[in-house]
Amino acid sequence: MGGNGKLHKWKISIYRSPSPSSSKSKHKHKEPPTEYVCPISGSLMFDPVVVSSGQTFESMCVQVCRHLGFAPLLPDGSNPDFSTVIPNLNLKSTILNWCDSSRTERPRLPDYSSVETTVRALMVSAREDDDDSKIRVSERELLKGVAENPPVLFSHAATELNHRANHFYSSSSEESVIANVQSTPLLPFTTRPMCFSPSSSTSNSSEVAAAETLNPNSISEDEEFVVKLKSLDVFEQEQGLIALRKLTRMKEEARVSLCTPRLLSALRPLLISRYDAVQTNATAALVNLSLEKANKVKIVRSGIVLPLIDVLKGGFAESQEHAAGALFSLAVEDDNRTAIGVLGALQPLLHSLRSESERRRHDSALALYHLSLVQSNRVKLVKLGAVSTLLTMVVTRIGDMAGRVMLVLCNLAACAEGRSAMLDANAVEILVGMLRGESESESTRENCVAALYSLSHGSFRFKGLAKAARMEEVLREVEKRGSDRAREKAKKMLLMLRGRDEEEGAAEEVDWEALLEGGSSRTRYRVGSSMCGANSTEF
Incomplete structure (x- = not known):
């Protein structure tokens, strides 16, 4: 009995021993x-x-x-x-x-x-970690920078918008990319938005010192800017944006080094800030960053286009100018054009053409020009009713936009959908009327001829519309006094129109006498003074 009792107790101990581990395994399973x-x-x-x-x-x-x-x-x-x-x-x-x-x-x-x-x-924990890291890594450098560069108080009013260069407003900006007049420098017009103003030689040295004080030894570091832009204090955000805006305006090399995914991620939500100063400086800084070719694709892929479109639709007035300029700058890059069109920028840009702001109108028109170089965007613009909008602007001369609007129309005339829409909207008569007048610039007149030349391809309606608008006499005048490119296109169109007249003049003649005598139809075709025998197999 005693032995059996011990054995029984031993069995109980064995049975109970795995129970804690099994409960633990069940607990782990529930994680x-x-x-x-x-x-x-x-x-x-x-x-x-x-x-x-x-x-x-x-x-x-x-x-x-x-x-x-x-x-x-x-x-x-x-x-x-x-x-x-x-x-x-x-x-x-x-x-x-x-x-x-x-x-x-x-x-x-x-x-x-x-x-x-x-x-x-x-957010508080992240801010504390950033501050601790910044103090540990660069405390000595910052102290050295303060000793070398006295602290300068940033002011929102002291931005490049108060002293914009005037050469972007000159008549040279009317010269078109299609016209390509050699006497006109086209680089500032075709690559940089009007809202951007490069630093001049008379820039205030205190502004340079102020921008460098934030990071005196290495402007390529984005750490301090990211900390300020992510701050919960709106004033800190504004000061960081002003410093970023000034630095990227004055130092071209800083634009590439500062355009990091982390900085773009911190900048993106500030574009739609409800504070005027924050939104304006954020969009202006983005314009500066977008000027460098190496940054253009990177910015679009960071997801910034959608906030830019939101600003263009309903942002503050100055921010809308910068948003249009940024979209223009980004659209210069070939790889960005399809993406910007798909994301919905075409309709807001069309609407901006009627804005009261000259900068916003002009940069929007140039953005549309570059975007319309892509076939998919041309079709979208036609479906959005862009043809009637653009032709109305040409006729009413809203804001002296004829030169830039003609650039877009030339691109639309290069596709079948655009040609059909332009012919339906009476574009031939409108363009001929512009050529008949004397107030248009040489580049605008040349673009009118280029648009008419594109409309003349693959359309049987063009000849009738050209006759109704008396286009031949206008083309003869262009052939005499136009530019080389305009004269060349005018000559080709005249030859085409005259050739069609001759073809139509070659009427089919039936020899009724031979028909009655021989009972067979003998047909003669007259081309000029030459005759071709009936039933000839020669063509």
Whole structure:
């Protein structure tokens, strides 16, 4: 009996010993997989969404971050892009199935206020980490910079907008890219928006010192700018933007080194800020960054085009000027044109052509010119009714825009959809009327001839419209006194019109006498004075 009792106790001990480990394994099994947990809230996701940069977050967390203009630093060292959000229904279903199988409570819709508290705590923590890192790394350099460069107080009024260069407003800007008049320098007109003003030789030295004081030894470092732009203090944001705007205006080499994904991510939410000074300086700084060819594709891929379009639609007046200039500058790059058109910039740019601001009108027209070099954008513009809008501007001469509007019309006339729309809108008579007048510049007249030349291709309606508008006499005048390119196109159109007249004049004649005598039809064709025998097999 005693032996059996000991054996019984031993069995009980063996039976009970694994029970703690088994409970632990069950507990571990209930821990949700990492991919089911939001990186921001640390909880199971109720409504998972995929953002532009590829990560998955709780929808409410993304909404709060967008409202606060904050992008948390992820474990891999990157910052997420919240510009586009796509629901991840597959992952949501997977999370619910996992909850049911593991007997875990399903996630509930998170409260906005609690998520906001969490995000604000992350913002404070990120700011403290940035400040600590900045002090540890560059304290000695900053002290040295302060000793060498006395601190200068930044002022929002002391920006390049108060002393814009006048050469972008000269008559040379009327020269078109198509005209390509050699006597006119076209580089500033074709590559830089009117809202940009390069630093002059008489720039205030205190402004240079002010821009360099922020980072005296290495302007390529974006750390200090990012800290200021992400600050919760609006005044700090404004001061950082003013410094960035001045530095990128005066130092071309700084534009490439500062145009990093991190800085663009910090700059993007400030473009749609409700504060005038913040939005204006943010869009102006973006114009400066976009001037460098190496930055153009990078900026478009950072998701900045959509905020720019929002500014162009309903931003502050000066910010709208800069937004139009930035879109023009970005559209100069071939690889950006299709993307900008797809993202919806064409309609706001068309609307901006009627703006009261001269800079906004001109930069919008040039943006449309570069965008309309792509066939897909030409078709979109035609569907948006751009032809009638542009021809109306040519007729009414709104804001002296004829030269730039003609650039866009020449591009539209190069596609079948554009030619059809222009012929329907009586473009032939309008363009001939412009050539008949004497008030247009030489480049505008040349672009009128180029547009008519494009309209004359592949259209049977063109000849009748040209006759009605008495175009031949105008072309003869252009052939005598126009530029070389205009004379060449006018000569080709005259030959084409005269050739068609001769073809129509070659009427088919029937030899009725031979028909009655021989019972067969003998047809003679007259081309000039030559005759061709009936039923001839020679063509």
